[in-house]
Amino acid sequence: MTVQLPTIPMTGVPFAPAEYERRHQKVLEAVASANLDALVVTAHGHLRYLSGYDGSGGYFAPFPLILVPGRRPIFVVREYDEQSVRAYGCIDEIVTYTHQLDFGVVCADVLRRLGLQNKRIGFELSCWNLAPADISAVQAQLPDLRVVDASRLVPLVAAVKSEIELQCMRDAMRMTDVVVRTFQKSLRAGISEVEMLQLVAAAVAEDPSNAEGEIDISLPTILFGERTKLPHGPASRHAIKDNEPAFLEIGTSKYGYAAGIVRSAVVGRHPEAESTHALAEDLIETLVAAVKPGATAGEVDAAGREMLKKSGRQRLFRQRTGYQTGMNWSERGNMSLEPNATDILKPGMTLHIPNILRSESGYLIGTGAQLLVTEFGAERLSSTPNTLHRA
Known part of the structure; x- marks a missing residue:
């Protein structure tokens, strides 16, 4: 007897199938360029990018999405x-396992069925949601499998946004500006x-x-x-007093596309915060000017560090640029925009530069700034000024 399940509201993927097919094709092109026979995607953000489903059930054991050229x-x-x-994703062929200990056996069985048991397979070894024990469980079933680290393959494809992705980023940024105001x-x-x-x-x-509630x-x-x-630090019940600084790093996201920003303020006066913020304002202008197609991530980082060195206050900056x-x-x-990074900026990339x-x-x-790399340089997505707010 067939049971007709009721229609479940508020499900479905946010984009048309053609958008996901475009992403799959781009990733498979990168798989071929890396001389891989297949890619096993397990990072939750990458799963959402490629399928619509956010991977959240994978806290228990990995939810591998297996991409093979030609299928x-x-x-x-x-x-x-x-x-x-199935409700939140666009992938038709789904294979299931029941318990955590079943994961390695079932995943290996799929790879074997695809003829990949002795091939070069990319795994996201440096990403979240994949443990060394997970790899060991698969290799115990497929001892001739050649595991290759492909942690950066999906991110570098996803770095360049389609127009529909950029619209999500712009919508999220407009809501982030509402938060700042x-x-x-x-x-x-x-x-x-x-x-x-x-x-x-x-x-x-x-x-x-935000009438549909898709932005949070x-x-x-x-x-x-x-x-x-x-x-x-998490928000607490601590209240601000006169002549104290305030710090905000926050973003909103639409369909998982997050647009964040950093802003600072003072209630009354705070000379140290004001002096530091003046330097941050100069620094963000230097960094925005350095963002352009063809520049490397390391060159953008170096431009900011050189400006800080000339100011004599370079020790105030202790992290990556963005x-x-x-x-x-x-x-x-x-x-990542950090020293000696060699990734090349391309039009369509979006970057968060916290500038803290x-x-x-x-x-x-x-x-900070949320930037879109364009053919001519960098476009700021936020409409809120980067000056210090005084209450």
Whole structure:
């Protein structure tokens, strides 16, 4: 007897099949260029990029998406999650396993069925959601399998956005600007970090352009006063006082495409924060000017470090300059703007440059940019000024 399942609302992939087919083709071209016979994708952000499904069920064991030249992709997922994978994904051929210990056997069986048991297979060895034990479990079944690290293959394909992806980035950035304006309008002595987070979350939820609820807040950092010395600190009930700095690093995402920004403020006056922010304003202009097609990621990073060296305050900068954005804020393996990085910038890439300085006393002060690489240089996606907000 066939059971007719009820229609489940609010499911489906966000883009047309042709968009996912374009992505598959680009990735398969990269597979061929890397002299690989197949690619096994396990990073959740990469799964979402290639299938629509966000991979969230894979906390239990990997959900490998297997791409082989000349055939449709195969998704290996836990049986418990199969219906969600089908509801939110575009992959037709799905093979399931039941328990964590079944993963290696089932995944190896699929690879064997595809004739890949002794071929060069790319795995995302440096990314999240794949453990050494997972690789060992597959190799125990396929001892002649040749495992190759392909952690950077999908990210470098995904770095260049299609027009529909860029529209998602622009929509997310407009909502992030709503967050920044709400933050600035609401900042006053006595308000707590948690209260501010609630206000900006309400602004996103209630904005008329977000009537369908497809845009949400991503990885918020709101810190006041002495707590601005804590990188990535969670919001607390700590309230800001007169003559203290405030720090905001936040983004919103649409269909997983996140557009983040860094902004700083002071309630009253704070000379150290003001001086640090003035340097950050000069630095962001230097970095934006360095972003152009043909430049390497390392050259952009070097331009900022040279400017800081000339200022005599280079020790205020202690991290990488930025990274590619798009699906999620950042996956391991994504292009990174850091010393000696050789990745070449291309039109259509989107970059987050946080531009955060640590002042002499340890306050985190910054004013960043979300950029689109164009044929002529860099386009800033945010409409909020990078000046220090004073409340």
